[in-house]
Amino acid sequence: MAKSATQGETSPSELIDARIKELGDWRGEMLARLRELIKQAVPDVVEEWKWRGVPVWYRDGMICTGETYKNAVKMTFAKGAALEDPSGLFNSSLDGNVRRAIDFHEGDKIDETALTSLIRAAIALNAAPSGRSR
Template sequence: MSESGSREEKSPSRMIDERIGELGDWRGEMLSRLRALIKQVDPEVVEEWKWRGVPVWYHDGMICTGETYKNVVKMTFAKGAALDDPSGLFNSSLDGNTRRAIDFHEGEEIDEEALKALIRAAVTLNASGAHG
């Protein structure tokens, strides 16, 4: 029996693929692009499927989530408050002590280099064992 055949439930990566397909609009395209950037920065990233349909990316701890809403795709960094954000990408969940988020709206461009730097910083923070 193959490894994939031994599991009744779908893999988190497959569920994320399906979610992107189900959205069928700019939100799916945005989520797909964000996912690709995360994987470019960290090819070792682990994808999970949590909280009834939220893609979550891990490496030595949670890096970020990719939530989709009617008018926004929200990328929430688990330890965002501890990350330097020189490009000012964080534009949501700014009041908390731990998390920070970026809301992407239809038609917005992604500053890919700045976002990759933020993802890289989150992976580095997790690898350092810092809890901040």
């Protein structure tokens, strides 16, 4: 799954650090905060760098991605359609059968408690016998 950094290679975590720094604006700050919340909720999370520059977080399967666009930071949950979302965080990719996403825009506040619950629910789904996949 995740490559470990060897001499001359850059680790996924280092690539994510570089992306945050490269953005240098609210999107970098938002991505950094989302990453921090993921790591707090899942201390043993595995970070990967896929699809030409998308941070991806795993634990017993994919949890979510952190894509950056001109006007949004999109946090896509791989199995979001199967998750309860009592706080109504999902606001994007609502038509799909599997994924759901949250688009964060400049100035948006994160409901950190609700997001942490959603992250933990995604992990629980991945860990369930019927939920495991890669």
